[in-house]
Amino acid sequence: MPKKTLDPLPSAAFQILLSLAQEDLHGYAIMRQVAEQTDGRMRLGPGTLYSSIQTLLEAKFIEEVDVREDAKLGRERRRYYRLTVAGRKLARAEAERLGDLLRVARARKIFRGDYV
């Protein structure tokens, strides 16, 4: 079942995978990381965020690591998520797919400059 909802990979799920590439994060940190890496274009709401997390968890692309406090955000305990090997693979595959797309786009000269 999760295979279906992740194929093709929704951009929210891809962004979450990317956000976890560097370090383990909790929900709110994922959201901020995603907003940052998309220049604020994608702000994940709780519903989208956690249903994506749920799907990715079920497909074992991410896993829960532990529950601890975030020193910067007060004393609330938060659940942290980590990218699995399969998740990293999936993110790489998706990035490559996008890279291919980008090459095609470049070849078709749809970009004005050559800076991409």
Added chain:
Amino acid sequence: MSEKIYAFLLRLFPSPFRRAYGEEALQLFRDRARDEKGFFPSFRLWLDLLADLGFSLPRQYFHVHRALLAASAQPRLNGIPSFFVLEDESPRPGALLFGAIFTLAAVAAISVLIGQRGRYRPLDSWIAQTQRANGAPSSASGLPAPQRTGVPQEEALASGQQSVDASSFGPGDTELNRFQADQAMRSRGSGIPQPQAQPPIPQDATSAWLPAAANDVKLDVAERQRVLDAAIANLKAYYVYPDVARKMADALRAHQKNGDDAATTDGEAFAGLVTGQMREVSHDLNLELVYSKDPLPQLSAEPTAEDLARYRKRMEQANCMLEKVEILPHNIGYLKLNFFPDTSVCQSRATAAMATLNDADAVIFDLRENTGGFPNMVALIASYLFDHPEYFYNPREAPTEQSWTRSPVPGNRLADKPVYVLTSAQTISGAEQFCYNLKMLKRATLVGETTQGSAHAGVWHRIDEHFGMSITETKAINPFAKTDWEGTGVEPDVKEPAKDALEVALKLAQSKLQKK
């Protein structure tokens, strides 16, 4: 505050998701609310949240649904029916309360709507109009359709004229006669002999025939003389009271001598004038001189089998003019009947309609748009309202075996139920017979307007291509009073504008039923 709102919105998610991530989602909301302060950020926050709900809610339920499908596959193999619940926790008391209130509101709304249905009838009236338009094509010309040839002595008497019994529905009548009579009654009911309603000859048509039809461009003295002579001869030969006929003849002659109609060169106006002069003496609204711009048909043609089949079909399409049969709130039966069709065609439908009403506690007959019809149907429907045969007075004919209702009807329960009849100023002819007798027998309460006042007892006599007249030939003895409803109409027991009659009758019926 805003956190509470969001917590409430979170409840929209399926419970597995809520259990797993509800707290985290709330936490995330708190974090964001704390970080994004100020008018614009918090506005953006809520915009985000609502958009997020819109996107993720359907997906979550889809998710749950698919999970269920996967779960249900196994047990189904055994062939044993089983149920799955979306949520395995019991509903919150708040949800139960909300559900109960919502259900009550929905039930109340639906019952109010059902109650209103009887009063909101644009569609019904449109259907009725269509039915009438299809059902009475002969009224377009405003002329009586061909009728059966008269009884032999009438033919012998009328030199070169033919007379037709347009309204005799005696026991000897064959089906064909009834069919013809029906046609005649219908065209009358919707056209000619109403004092209020002029024959519906369109204005443009009147101007069109002037140059076209050379033979009747203008009435000249000779033509007027001929028509008047024929009318007087007919009156003397057929009118029910010979002395009144003589007086009318004298009056017509006197008017002619005075030159009262000398200026009239228009056929229609002339016919109206003479009609007025005859009624002035006799006060008999069945008397009428009729002018028709179209040639009046010769009256020999018997209706063919096709005519009859067409008539049957038309009646059936119109559901025998039974526009509406239903049980209204408080178990009040309602029958809207726009015509009393011949029992030979419509008996079964009429019987079925009455069977529908059989268990009602009161019955309302809506005759506000009824254009008359056949005494046999009048008697058939009235039969249900009595437990013993009652004489139903019909001014058109002397009493026969069929003048009594066929009561009691086996299995019928309406004989002692309150009856209300809705009338309007358009209610006419056979419908007035129904009203009149029920009123006189004190069997029904009439609600509405005084009826049109036309007993339609006249017999049609053709004079020539363009003139004909209807003459009262018989007077049945009225057991109730000296006069029937001719010219006066049947007065209702409760006077109300026709449009309010149903509402008033319903109230009357309800209060009567409550007293029981």
